[in-house]
Amino acid sequence: MARKRIKDLPGFARPREKLLERGPQALSDAELLAVLLRTGVEGKSALDLARAILEKAGPDLPRWGVGELSAIPGVGKAKACQIVAAFELARRFSQRARPRIREPKDVLPYVQHIADKKQEHFLCLTLNGAGEVIQVRVVTVGLLDSSQVHPREVFADAIADRAAAVILAHNHPSGLLEPTPEDLEVTRQLAEAGRILGIQVLDHVIVSRRGFLSLREQGYL
Numbered sequence: 001m002a003r004k005r006i007k008d009l010p011g012f013a014r015p016r017e018k019l020l021e022r023g024p025q026a027l028s029d030a031e032l033l034a035v036l037l038r039t040g041v042e043g044k045s046a047l048d049l050a051r052a053i054l055e056k057a058g059p060d061l062p063r064w065g066v067g068e069l070s071a072i073p074g075v076g077k078a079k080a081c082q083i084v085a086a087f088e089l090a091r092r093f094s095q096r097a098r099p100r101i102r103e104p105k106d107v108l109p110y111v112q113h114i115a116d117k118k119q120e121h122f123l124c125l126t127l128n129g130a131g132e133v134i135q136v137r138v139v140t141v142g143l144l145d146s147s148q149v150h151p152r153e154v155f156a157d158a159i160a161d162r163a164a165a166v167i168l169a170h171n172h173p174s175g176l177l178e179p180t181p182e183d184l185e186v187t188r189q190l191a192e193a194g195r196i197l198g199i200q201v202l203d204h205v206i207v208s209r210r211g212f213l214s215l216r217e218q219g220y221l
Contacts, residue, residue: 015047023113025123025137030054036086041074049074053083062087098132101125101167104214107205110136111169115207122170124154126163127202134161149186151193158199166194168204177206177213179220187215 015031024032033050040046056072057064061083069080101107107125110133114121121141126134137157140148158166168190170183179187183206191201204215215221 022141023138025135026141033083036082037079044074049079062091098128098134100131101127101133101202102131104203104205104212104217107167107169107203108207108212111171111205111207111212114169114171115209117171118173120170120173122149123168124158125167125169126158126161127165127167128162129164131165134163149190151190154190155193155197155199159197163199165200165202167202170204170206172206172208175208175210177208177210179206179213179215179218183215184220187220191221 015027015034019027019035030047030050034046037046037049040049053072066077066080066084069075069083070077110125111123119141122139123136124139125136128134139153187204194201206213
């Protein structure tokens with residue numbers, strides 16, 4: 001049987017191309033693992049193999065060793081070492097002190113990369129009770145309105161992270177920093193959803209090539 005190849009997928013569906021276009025936050029667990037594996041085996045693409053690993057290991061994957069992983073058909077010792085090394089590196093970095101958000105300018109290192117994007121990118125930063133950043137994710141790419149940025153898309157990951165608060169951010173490709181009516185409606189809707197869920201929306205930051213604007217500082221939150 002001919003080996004399935006990721007390059008046979010359309011560009012938007014290939015994990016590596018998707019990562020380059022939308023960032024790692026937009027990829028599923030299987031897609032991230034496929035990027036790490038790089039290649040598949042006879043009859044299985046890297047994505048197929050990644051799904052098989054996740055199905056076998058489940059939530060215990062970060063704790064699996066080389067022996068357990070290499071016992072999965074198609075993985076082998078080389079790929080098992082790659083996975084174990086990646087999780088160990090992530091573990092070491094996660095144990096170091098997380099940056100704390102104290103004021104709007106502290107958000108910029110996490111969102112500055114979208115300032116020059118030609119499409120609007122809407123991001124969500126999840127924070128713990130100490131104001132430390134847990135994760136940064138892309139929620140949507142495209143025009144910003146309340147129908148696209150639904151509370152479930154924002155707060156599902158925040159709940160999974162056990163976040164105490166979130167900070168929202170998006171870019172204005174036009175370069176203007178003045179919030180639009182759509183920006184304010186999305187902020188109002190998400191702040192209300194956050195109150196119901198017990199997850200505070202601390203701020204909504206707009207960035208562009210001209211700088212940044214905090215809706216909290218402007219009195220909208």
